[in-house]
Amino acid sequence: MNKVTKHDLNKHNFSGGPGVLPETVLEQLKESIVAVPDVGLSILGINHRSDWFAVVVAELEENIQNLLGLPKDYHCLFLQGGATQQFSMVPMTLLKGKTQSAEYLQTGYWSNKVIAEARREGPVHVSWSGQAAGFTRLPKDEEIEFNPGAPYLHYVSNETVEGLQFHRIPGRDDVPRICDMSSDFLSAPRAFDKFSMIYAHAQKNIGPAGVTVVVVKDELLKDAPRDLPAFLDYRAQIDARSILNTPPVFSIYVVLLVTRWLRDSIGGLAAMADLNMKKASALYRAIDASDDFYCGRVVKEDRSTMNVVFNLKTKDLEHQFLASAQEAGFSGLNGHRSIGGIRASLYNGLQLSAVENLIDFMENFKKCHS
Numbered sequence: 001m002n003k004v005t006k007h008d009l010n011k012h013n014f015s016g017g018p019g020v021l022p023e024t025v026l027e028q029l030k031e032s033i034v035a036v037p038d039v040g041l042s043i044l045g046i047n048h049r050s051d052w053f054a055v056v057v058a059e060l061e062e063n064i065q066n067l068l069g070l071p072k073d074y075h076c077l078f079l080q081g082g083a084t085q086q087f088s089m090v091p092m093t094l095l096k097g098k099t100q101s102a103e104y105l106q107t108g109y110w111s112n113k114v115i116a117e118a119r120r121e122g123p124v125h126v127s128w129s130g131q132a133a134g135f136t137r138l139p140k141d142e143e144i145e146f147n148p149g150a151p152y153l154h155y156v157s158n159e160t161v162e163g164l165q166f167h168r169i170p171g172r173d174d175v176p177r178i179c180d181m182s183s184d185f186l187s188a189p190r191a192f193d194k195f196s197m198i199y200a201h202a203q204k205n206i207g208p209a210g211v212t213v214v215v216v217k218d219e220l221l222k223d224a225p226r227d228l229p230a231f232l233d234y235r236a237q238i239d240a241r242s243i244l245n246t247p248p249v250f251s252i253y254v255v256l257l258v259t260r261w262l263r264d265s266i267g268g269l270a271a272m273a274d275l276n277m278k279k280a281s282a283l284y285r286a287i288d289a290s291d292d293f294y295c296g297r298v299v300k301e302d303r304s305t306m307n308v309v310f311n312l313k314t315k316d317l318e319h320q321f322l323a324s325a326q327e328a329g330f331s332g333l334n335g336h337r338s339i340g341g342i343r344a345s346l347y348n349g350l351q352l353s354a355v356e357n358l359i360d361f362m363e364n365f366k367k368c369h370s
């Protein structure tokens with residue numbers, strides 16, 4: 001049995017979030033906790049109004065715009081409150097007082113949460129729901145019921161809990177698209193200029209908890225209300241360049257290091273997507289070749305490259321699997337508390353070798369238990 005030692009736990013962290021980060025980033029952080037090179041101060045004690053931090057924010061904005069290939073009419077914000085705050089900020093800005101409903105796709109656990117928050121602010125129309133089918137697939141374009149006068153369409157690109165991912169961009173180009181990309185942001189290239197807003201907290205794929213990246217097209221905000229609390233007002237945040245109040249300096253710095261790693265070590269989003277695809281297809285292949293010892297939870301065409309969700313025959317066998325995996329040095333493989341089962345999250349920072357070790361472990365476990 002390919003026993004993974006405890007020493008390798010960090011490399012074999014399959015957690016759904018906070019997720020694994022690249023080792024070279026962790027090494028740089030270790031140093032910066034004591035003193036950031038060129039500054040001499042600990043990252044935990046650098047003032048957010050310093051020249052150094054202004055440069056950090058400017059470089060991060062630029063790195064994200066370049067990685068996404070966005071034109072100049074987008075702004076990049078680094079906010080607090082997690083993705084959950086965006087569930088409310090979006091409809092507070094674009095839906096309050098509207099008579100036309102916003103369109104929402106109901107594709108899993110996280111879009112359920114998004115929709116509940118939007119309903120507090122204004123009228124919502126669910127354009128498609130996968131609830132009756134237990135969230136095991138995503139809609140085809142022709143199944144989505146659309147009002148072309150809708151203020152926007154919101155969807156979740158990767159349903160982290162169920163392991164469902166859109167491999168295309170749904171919606172219509174004449175209705176602004178808003179997307180929660182929290183669990184697959186910067187994992188693959190897309191036509192990002194088809195979105196009016198993208199938001200993603202850092203703690204799944206691009207950093208630690210504490211910061212949420214918001215990319216917004218200027219035009220979307222032209223009729224935004226002026227009476228929102230400043231903290232919840234995208235325009236006020238843009239004017240303040242994300243430093244309206246004390247921002248999470250450390251978390252923002254980590255995201256900067258991750259974008260540098262993506263650019264310099266990985267070589268951009270296309271190269272990242274290749275790697276992510278290699279990891280996911282190896283694991284799905286192993287699941288499919290297991291004669292239903294391991295059973296994928298969702299239909300093949302909508303499988304996520306980020307979160308591979310599967311079951312074993314019984315709850316008892318799943319418990320044994322998780323216990324043996326933990327003992328072998330794999331962590332974070334338990335499914336989300338809402339649905340149980342097994343979830344292997346293969347975020348950007350997780351290496352192919354970790355997936356290969358997991359596959360070895362799964363094959364051995366199967367041999368011992370079939």
Ligand SMILES: *Cc1c(COP(=O)(O)O)cnc(C)c1O
Pocket residue numbers: 017081082083084085110156158159160161180181182183201204
């Ligand atoms: C984890 C997750 C969230 C929740 O984000 P918070 O930052 O904890 O508010 C929202 N959306 C998606 C897709 C997620 O995976």
